[in-house]
Amino acid sequence: MRPGAPLTATASYRQPGVVLTDHRFSVPLDHDDPAGERIEVFAREAVASAHGGHGGTDLPWLVYLQGGPGCGANRFVGKEAWLGRALQDYRVLLLDQRGTGSSTPATRQTLPLRGGPREQADYLTHFRADSIVRDYELIRRELTGGAPWTVLGQSFGGFCATHYLSAAPEGLHTAIITGGLPTLDGHADDVYRAAYPRMARKSAAHYARYPQDIERARRIAAHLSEHEPVLNGGYRLTVEAFQSLGMLLGTKDGSHRLHYLLEDAFVRTPAGIELSDAFQEDVQANLSLANRPLFALMHETIYGQGERPTDWSAERLRGEFPQFDPGKALAGDAPLLFTGEAVQRWQFDCDPALRPLRETAELLAARTDWAPLYDTARLAANEVPAAAAVYHDDMYVDTEHSLRTARSIRGLRTWVTDEYEHDGLRTGSPRVLDRLLALARGEV
Template structure:
């Protein structure tokens, strides 16, 4: 373990690099690095503080880079020494993407990537915990997919946990990926309704963009083509309060006058590229459906289930309805960051021997305090699935609220403060 320290306003940070097995079931198969940033309030760096592990959403999302302590982190630093963990394959941890996997055959790539789910992340966390706490249990705060990981943690290593805090991240424990997307598409349609209610004039602009892209080869800044279906994926922003209006501000600058007529502006194309490219998060695309798989294959679930919702057809629907958190096989044909992983992604979509992520008996006997925020209108995680799963976790306390969207944890300190109070029996 290596560590370097530095300060910035509001916090003192120490960077750690840990060596963990690539395959915890076969320690002789090599090692990878996992990065964690320890953060503590100024003046408290030498105090004996309890640890709080933060698990970011994703999959494939690196830990938050603290620019301020005005939201949840500031509240956490009042009581904890926080570890912002770059889950394996992300951020400063050993990366997993087109460059690092280029020397492998597709089957090797798929086998390698299959080791980057929540079960491996939890085993990494246990290695890290032993080194940082000397074996003492710590608290875990899981945001979105980080909450999925927290339930895997409760299933496989509850002895390592002092308490669990979950925000927008209780998955179905037994459902197939088809169930996830069959519930997700109507929620995304509801967000489209809300968007067009706020910006009715954008319906015409969105249709004009689709028609322009269908009849013109329009390159993004990296040279890859912006297709109508890639444009349609911008709806992923609808699920966060801080990003809900971002599409409107892109569309209002979409067209400029060119020599031969209207063209899509550089401002628009650069903004779109920042959303649709998976260059910074390839694991999000490669493993997104795998996070729901237990002894089953996803077989491109979001793509198959979409056929049940004609509202998303670009040609026949009365308006352009944007899609949400769905991964489609054509991503691996159109995104340069994903094209080299296409064959591996096909193998992972067909994989039907994924191990179980959750132990229902252990969850039913749980004695670790668990508090969870379930966002009533969450576009990413189904409310009914979350509540059904929470009932399977003994002692879990749930707060259902429509005050926040999926990014409620970043809105301030209120969400984390409420969850901590719930586990203390004060709320």
């Protein structure tokens, strides 16, 4: 079987306005050893019913590069979010990146098949953007007959798109990036040193909108510091874990969702005041990484380049920002600041889906042999039409880092906007995709 060839026959089915076709591909685990071990990659093709469905159209391909890292592709129903706009012009491929979704998932249940922590860590070195893009290239040649395609990269998917422009621009017709222009040469320390002030600003904006939440958050933190409960699903809720609910604050409705979560935290019972079951259930759903454990394992590795280890960067850098110390809030001296978009050791203690992977994570954090991800000379000579949305004060991806990278990619056109948060592609469709396609096509 040649590299990238389908493993199974495709199966097609319908949803409202869309014909979907499932594909499975065999790809090398290590692309530098194509005759070695192979893994399976799953992709779902979507074509608008109006275009005739599978096999009935000669539309060009658009492949969606999912955010994350460690997240499977969106499971849309019909023409949700940006997909409806894309289907007007393209046949769309929604691909589960290796290790996610239905693509040889890497979890606490499956990784022990590789052996112990050392073997698991070595295996996971093949799950970064460089390997992901090489998967795309094998699949592109199979599906398009060698014709280039358009990529739409959201968040980490934009990091993958930037690597694609570095490593295989011949495979690209157009590159569209939303909230995902990475720093080209910055270490993880540079990323988190810029991130903590953004987290503080997002916390301040939340409290300005909902001042009553200052006391609510403080009261919850005080309760957790005394009791440290284990939630119904087994998650150990510490004060630090509670602070990480700030991950919500980088999305359009996240501040409102956080507010509603906080307002019903406590309930009176025969035993006294306790955290309500509803609050515990919502917190567990927001904090557990059971459905995307690679996010925790691989998050800092996406910044690994060269011999310098990432070494739990977010955890180390937090000490430079004492305002995040919950002791200040518990003493009544300051509001409790929320964090987000950061992975730290405590998550591997608190989350039952991550506990068995703690030593594997330690080995990845200590690694000193990361390959470079971006070819700056090639980016400076880029000829692929490209456009990127940069969200002003994006909580997850630093705006200044993104703009510096944008200036390093020849011909890339940027749209800097404060109308949207990091999830603008989802919440602002079809306007966001419309705007970026027009930029890339030179129509505006």
